[in-house]
Amino acid sequence: MNAVISQRWWKEAVVYQIYPRSFMDGNGDGTGDIPGIIERLDYLKDLGVDVLWLCPIFPSPNDDNGYDISDYQGILSDFGTMADFDNLLEQAHQRGLRILLDLVVNHSSDEHPWFTESRSSKDNPKRDWYIWRDGKPNGAPPNNWASIFSGPAWEYDDASGQYFLHLFSRKQPDLNWENAEMRQAVYQMVRWWLDKGVDGFRIDAITHIRKEPGFPDLPNPKHLAAVPSHEMHRNKDGILEYISDLCANTFAHYDVMTVGEANGVNVEQAADWVGEDQGRFNMLFQFEQLKLWGSDGNADLDLPKLKQTLTRWQKGLEGNGWNALFVENHDIPRITSTWGNTEQYWRESATAIALMYFMMQGTPFIYQGQELGMTNHPFTALDQFDDVAARNQIAEWRAEGRSDADMLADLLSSSRDNARTPMQWSSEFNAGFTIGKPWLAINPNHQWLNAEDQADDPNSVLNFYKAMIRMRRAEPTLVYGTYDLVLEDDAQVYAYTRSGEEDAFVVLCNLSDADWHGDLGVATPAETGLCLSNYADAAEQPADRLRPWEARLYRL
Known part of the structure; x- marks a missing residue:
């Protein structure tokens, strides 16, 4: 077994991400809610996951579907009450399920009381809790930075005569992490949730909390109205001081799981964020693999580049950190529609992509509906x-x-809406999600793609996910073992080994529409060593031949 520093519960866990608005509606108003999540806890327990990550459930005007928070210590009425949340926490813990919340502290809502006070006057004590600046002499914004959500990153406030910075929506003003009082208020809030019993946080947009000092203009040779500005506020020098302060004042005092959304952090820097001797986060969502999706969502899968990227992170954190493994979340289109073949090989491509990422070293994350092979919505x-x-x-x-x-x-x-359409529970009206009018259109393919039908089908995507989870839980080598890439340059097959002190496995995934035959580069596994496959007759086939989108796991 390799030199991973410690064995921890969050390394052995499987995390299931819930988008509450779209998961299950418990009261029939068309919007998913906390009672709906409670209603489906037994489904999640049966799936085999250990941790439930809830996207924001806090009060919010919902300009950005909850990522614009107006009260960090409340529950959005659409989702229920604090009593409902307390019940969820209790019911989940009774089933051995832990709860992870979304911590959104790069920005708040402009309707948060902190911001209401901040904008009330230039001399308000909370003025400096946000980032206010005078405009240029001609009245233009303080600089030419663009918002990540398009348009200028500054909004003029008529009442106080200054601009405030918002890297995302104009209703999401950025908090000023240089202000120590603001930081202490955030830490107090975090400890409040941890004392309540939540089991950790996914920390949203955290690499943006440090901005380029002086807020300089960017070069603008194309004379754009606002210039893409990531380099001015993503993983800037000095940010680790903020991260250390956050962790030392909160997470370090609890046995919890922390996952940083780390846009802009490369693998050479990752140990500073998740190195086990640093006392910062447990793991990161890295974004390098997302570049392979293509800006238009239509990128063909460049498999050699994907292998290079994921292997760089696997080996870069080996022995001194931990990876968060994912292929879907609420911010990207459905992976089977993007990389798979939903016309000819829907089930095969959904399961091949699943096995490809799931058995690497790290904690696997499953986004709701991914375990069913849900696809992009045919919006009209x-x-x-x-x-x-x-x-x-x-x-x-x-x-x-x-x-x-x-x-x-x-x-x-x-569109991110592809990932946000309601969960497809059954073939019934509104996919079994709600008896009301759903807040977002339901994919019509729920009539054949749904959890109820897949539960009874031994060859379903759902049951393949269950089998993967059982396999990983039963084999420590599939959690802690060393990862090594094989078939590095092959354009069809992603193959790698996981090696422990006493055993080893090889994962073979043909991520293409064509048959494959070749030299595996490792000892050819015996058919008797087959542990998992997405083709029913795989045990009868040679290991060095794979059919379209065929995936196998062998014990060597």
């Missing part, structure tokens, strides 16, 4: 899109004169 009109990023993009494109048909074609493959 622009007004069906809900996401703020999509709405802003549509406004920009309209200003550029693009046709509705062109805009729709782009959004069909790239």
Whole structure:
């Protein structure tokens, strides 16, 4: 077994991400809620997961579906009450399930009392809890930075005569992490939740909390109205001081799981964030693999590049850190639609992609519906899109004169709404999600793609996920063993070994529509060593031949 420093519960766990608005509606109003989650806890326990990560459940105007928080210590009424949450926490813990919350502290809502006070006057004690600046002499914003959600990153406030910074929506003003009082208020809030019994946090957009000192303009040779500004606020020098202060004042005093959303952190820097001797986060969501999706969501899978990227992170953190493994979340389209083949090999591609990432060294994350092979939604009109990023993009494109048909074609493959359509529980009305009008359109393929039907099908995507989880739980080598890539340059097959002190496994995944035959580069596994496959007759087939989207796990 390799030199991983410690064995911890959060390394052995499997995490299931819940988008509460779309998971299960418990009261029939068309919006998922906490009672709905409680109703489905036995499903999650049966699936075999250990940790439930809830996207934000706090009070919010919902400009960005809850990532604009107006009260860090409350529950959005759409989702229920604090009593409902306490019941969820108790019911989950009784089943051995832990609860992870989303910690959103790069910004708050502009309706948060902190910001209401901050904008009330220039001399308010909380003025410096946010980032306010005078405009340029001509009245223009303080600099030419663009928001991540498009448009300028500054909003003018008529009442106080200054601009405030918002790296995301204009209703998401950035908190000023240079202000020690603001930081202490955040830490007090975090400890409040931890004392209540939550088991950790996924920390949203945390690499943006440090901004380039002086807020300089960016070069603008194209004369843009606002210039993409990631380099001015993503993983800037000095940010680790903030992270250390956050962790020392909160997480370090509890046995909890912490996952940082780490856009802009490369593998050479990752040990500073998750190294076991650093006392910071447990693991990171790294974004390098997301670049392979393509900006339009239509990227063909460049498998050699994917192997290079994931292997760099596997080996880069080996023995001194931990990876968060994922292929889907609430911010990206469905992976089977993006990389798989939903027409000819829907089940095979959904399961092959699953095995490819799931058996690497790290903690696997499953996004709701991923375990069913849910696909992108066939939206037919622009007004069906809900996401703020999509709405802003549509406004920009309209200003550029693009046709509705062109805009729709782009959004069909790239919109975050693809991941946010309601969970497909059954073939019944509204997919069993709600008896009311669903807040977002339900994919019509729920009539054949749903949890109820898959539960009874031994060859379903759902039962393949259950088998993967059981296999990983039973074999410590599949958690802690050393990862080594094989078939490095092969454009069809992702293959790697996991090696422990006494045993080893090889994962073989043909991520293409074509048959494959080749030299595995490792000792050819015997058919008797087959542990898992997504083709029913795989045990009868030679190990060096794979059919389209065939995936196998062998014990060597």
